[in-house]
Amino acid sequence: MTTVSWSGEPGTSRGPGPFLSVRDLSVEFSTEDGIVHAVDGLSFDLEKGTTLGIVGESGSGKSVTNLAILGLHDPAHTKIGGEIWLEGEELISAGAGTMEKLRGNRVAMIFQDPLTALSPFHTIGRQIGEVYRKHKGANKKDARERAIEMLRRVGIPQPERRVDSYPHEFSGGMRQRAMIAMALVCDPDLLIADEPTTALDVTVQAQILDLLKELQQQFGTSIILITHDLGVVANTADNVLVMYAGRAAERGTVREVLREPQHPYTWGLLSSMPRLNSSVDVPLMPVRGTPPSLLNPPSGCPFHPRCDYPRLAGPELCFAQRPSLSPETGHGDACYLTLGQKRELRTARAAGTASADDTTQSGDTVQCGDTVQSGDTPQDKDTAQTGDDA
Amino acid sequence: MTSFLVRRVAGALVILLIISAITFYLFYAIPRDPARAFCGKICQPETLALIRHNLGMDEPLFVQYWHWLVGIFVGREFVQFGECPAPCLGYSFATQEPVFGAIVDRFPVTLSLTVGASVVILAFGILTGMIAAWKVGQPLDKVASASSVIGASLQIYFVGPLLAFYLVDTMQLIPRPSYVPITESPLEWFTHLLLPWVVLSIIFTANYTRMTRSQMVEQLAEDYVRTARAKGMSNRAVFFRFAWRGAMIPIVTIFGVDLATLLGGAIITEQTFSLHGIGELAVRAVQNTDLPMLLGVTIVGAAAIVLLNIVVDVLYAFIDPRVRLG
Numbered sequence: 095m096t097t098v099s100w101s102g103e104p105g106t107s108r109g110p111g112p113f114l115s116v117r118d119l120s121v122e123f124s125t126e127d128g129i130v131h132a133v134d135g136l137s138f139d140l141e142k143g144t145t146l147g148i149v150g151e152s153g154s155g156k157s158v159t160n161l162a163i164l165g166l167h168d169p170a171h172t173k174i175g176g177e178i179w180l181e182g183e184e185l186i187s188a189g190a191g192t193m194e195k196l197r198g199n200r201v202a203m204i205f206q207d208p209l210t211a212l213s214p215f216h217t218i219g220r221q222i223g224e225v226y227r228k229h230k231g232a233n234k235k236d237a238r239e240r241a242i243e244m245l246r247r248v249g250i251p252q253p254e255r256r257v258d259s260y261p262h263e264f265s266g267g268m269r270q271r272a273m274i275a276m277a278l279v280c281d282p283d284l285l286i287a288d289e290p291t292t293a294l295d296v297t298v299q300a301q302i303l304d305l306l307k308e309l310q311q312q313f314g315t316s317i318i319l320i321t322h323d324l325g326v327v328a329n330t331a332d333n334v335l336v337m338y339a340g341r342a343a344e345r346g347t348v349r350e351v352l353r354e355p356q357h358p359y360t361w362g363l364l365s366s367m368p369r370l371n372s373s374v375d376v377p378l379m380p381v382r383g384t385p386p387s388l389l390n391p392p393s394g395c396p397f398h399p400r401c402d403y404p405r406l407a408g409p410e411l412c413f414a415q416r417p418s419l420s421p422e423t424g425h426g427d428a429c430y431l432t433l434g435q436k437r438e439l440r441t442a443r444a445a446g447t448a449s450a451d452d453t454t455q456s457g458d459t460v461q462c463g464d465t466v467q468s469g470d471t472p473q474d475k476d477t478a479q480t481g482d483d484a
Numbered sequence: 485m486t487s488f489l490v491r492r493v494a495g496a497l498v499i500l501l502i503i504s505a506i507t508f509y510l511f512y513a514i515p516r517d518p519a520r521a522f523c524g525k526i527c528q529p530e531t532l533a534l535i536r537h538n539l540g541m542d543e544p545l546f547v548q549y550w551h552w553l554v555g556i557f558v559g560r561e562f563v564q565f566g567e568c569p570a571p572c573l574g575y576s577f578a579t580q581e582p583v584f585g586a587i588v589d590r591f592p593v594t595l596s597l598t599v600g601a602s603v604v605i606l607a608f609g610i611l612t613g614m615i616a617a618w619k620v621g622q623p624l625d626k627v628a629s630a631s632s633v634i635g636a637s638l639q640i641y642f643v644g645p646l647l648a649f650y651l652v653d654t655m656q657l658i659p660r661p662s663y664v665p666i667t668e669s670p671l672e673w674f675t676h677l678l679l680p681w682v683v684l685s686i687i688f689t690a691n692y693t694r695m696t697r698s699q700m701v702e703q704l705a706e707d708y709v710r711t712a713r714a715k716g717m718s719n720r721a722v723f724f725r726f727a728w729r730g731a732m733i734p735i736v737t738i739f740g741v742d743l744a745t746l747l748g749g750a751i752i753t754e755q756t757f758s759l760h761g762i763g764e765l766a767v768r769a770v771q772n773t774d775l776p777m778l779l780g781v782t783i784v785g786a787a788a789i790v791l792l793n794i795v796v797d798v799l800y801a802f803i804d805p806r807v808r809l810g
């Protein structure tokens with residue numbers, strides 16, 4: 095916290111600050127059953143023109159996080175804490191008018207299911223055009239021209255004709271293209287894509303992702319790409335944020351996180367994805383158990399009920415004290431295991447040894463004191479980082 | 485669209501044919517003999533037979549039905565009443581007047597009543613429902629919801645006289661309900677029907693308030709509404725440009741179903757305010773076992789409902805582009 099930069103956002107020592115900076119975000123929903131802690135103490139940054147992939151299983155808070163960026167939560171039932179800085183402007187405390195002008199204009203979002211996400215009652219052209227009219231003050235005719243241009247840009251054939259179609263007259267892939275056209279019509283600086291390809295078949299998925307990449311290269315848009323699919327992340331993203339129970343489990347560049355995953359949850363995610371493994375013989379070891387209740391999140395490390403290694407890392411820590419993401423920048427993760435342990439376990443898993451046996455074995459060799467220390471001071475993580483680049 | 489209409493009208497004719505056949509059979513199968521009523525207290529069997537013949541009732545039932553049906557399109561001849569030009573629905577046993585003429589005379593009253601009430605129901609019900617949805621959870625919403633519950637539990641024959649007593653007799657705010665043809669004086673037509681409209685629409689309006697509110701709330705939670713918000717549409721635009729259309733679809737559907745009930749309510753309302761409409765005709769026909777009249781009223785009522793349902797379907801296609809009338 096040495097310098098306070100031009101925008102007055104929380105101090106960083108890295109120049110004018112990132113394009114988007116989410117600081118200690120928390121989102122709580124009050125429901126009939128109690129308070130849902132959907133996001134809790136989440137921080138991440140996004141640089142201009144880059145793509146951040148957010149992965150994590152269903153219910154980990156990916157969508158909730160991004161809806162918070164756009165201010166789309168119902169204020170009557172939602173409590174949002176922390177800060178979201180977009181180019182020097184704080185969004186959580188911003189007024190309704192500011193957010194309205196921001197949405198669809200500087201920050202756009204595309205959703206998973208383009209059939210339900212597009213209005214069935216209006217033509218594609220009108221739905222695209224009205225964003226342009228709203229934010230750029232264009233008249234009907236110009237908005238229509240722009241809609242046609244956008245449809246052409248996203249690769250819809252005969253855009254002059256298709257502009258007057260309704261969403262139900264489009265195929266799934268075309269609908270998602272139209273959705274992207276709508277999101278990009280005002281040349282946004284930030285595009286949030288919430289599982290944009292989940293509802294599509296594999297070939298169309300690849301086309302849509304290529305389209306996003308292409309448009310990013312052309313227009314320098316920053317992208318947050320939410321997905322279940324680490325394969326998509328590997329192909330598309332620059333950085334990755336692994337979310338678990340509304341918190342960050344691990345973050346880093348795609349290379350770092352996919353090649354040298356540090357968090358046991360990331361290991362689980364990776365081993366549930368056969369095509370990413372180096373060898374076909376490696377057995378699938380998906381994360382056991384079920385996602386935690388967000389009404390009553392586990393104490394300590396939220397992953398501990400499903401983790402094989404608390405005994406290794408030190409139960410008194412894993413069960414009682416919440417690990418924070420460390421180191422603060424670069425490749426970081428929220429786990430009390432030492433780097434050495436992680437490396438060892440990772441190699442063992444990759445070799446296909448059953449994780450439970452492994453735990454007992456290495457549990458004998460590692461002393462408790464070690465673990466506690468490494469949890470408190472992330473001293474040897476920097477070494478790991480430099481090692482990664484090699 | 486054209487082929488849709490052709491198909492629907494053809495379907496409607498088939499439905500009307502079936503309804504008329506069933507009604508005909510049911511009415512003529514009931515034990516009370518209208519010829520006997522004509523015949524009077526001291527009735528000779530020969531006279532009875534003659535009257536039967538004159539009324540065309542001495543033939544087999546399906547022949548009678550066939551005559552009735554043909555009469556609608558080409559007219560027919562009654563020994564008793566003489567020439568009956570097309571469209572002929574026969575003569576009333578009770579009043580001896582032509583059924584079709586009687587219905588045509590009364591039709592504007594019932595039409596004014598139902599159309600006016602429909603406008604009140606839809607305009608007022610949807611408006612209050614929208615307001616309630618707009619102000620969800622706020623006092624205005626609660627007032628609208630509460631009054632809709634009260635409204636739904638009211639009855640025409642209770643509210644009618646009550647309102648008439650206060651608004652007409654005591655406060656003299658509006659004239660006593662009656663029918664003044666709109667061609668004579670639109671203003672008089674309006675003021676004299678105001679109370680019947682309100683009374684007839686009161687129970688329905690409440691329903692539409694509730695439905696509109698819940699449908700709006702449901703639509704506002706839809707994905708496409710979230711998308712509209714995500715692209716910077718204001719609350720008002722989201723409300724009135726997006727969500728309302730989705731909300732109107734079930735409302736229009738239910739309105740199509742409610743039309744029949746509304747017609748039933750119109751009959752009660754006519755009775756309550758002594759309006760000389762089709763309802764009054766129907767009630768009297770039942771009291772007198774006036775079969776031709778009853779048959780005529782039934783078939784005209786059914787035709788009106790079937791026709792309005794076609795209109796509702798066309799409306800439906802206008803609201804929802806996914807519905808194709810092809």
Ligand SMILES: Nc1ncnc2c1ncn2[C@@H]1O[C@H](COP(=O)(O)OP(=O)(O)OP(=O)(O)O)[C@@H](O)[C@H]1O
Nearest residue numbers: 123125130132151152153154155156157158159388
């Ligand atoms: N409006 C809400 N009210 C109450 N709980 C909510 C609400 N929105 C989301 N949640 C809860 O918050 C948690 C996180 O949801 P979120 O939609 O962010 O998950 P996700 O990571 O996007 O999952 P998925 O991959 O299935 O889309 C879930 O447990 C969900 O049930």
Ligand code: SF4
Nearest residue numbers: 395398401412429430
């Ligand atoms: S902190 Fe403990 S419980 Fe959490 S992931 Fe690491 S070892 Fe497992």
Ligand SMILES: [Mg+2]
Nearest residue numbers: 156157158288
């Ligand atoms: Mg989601």
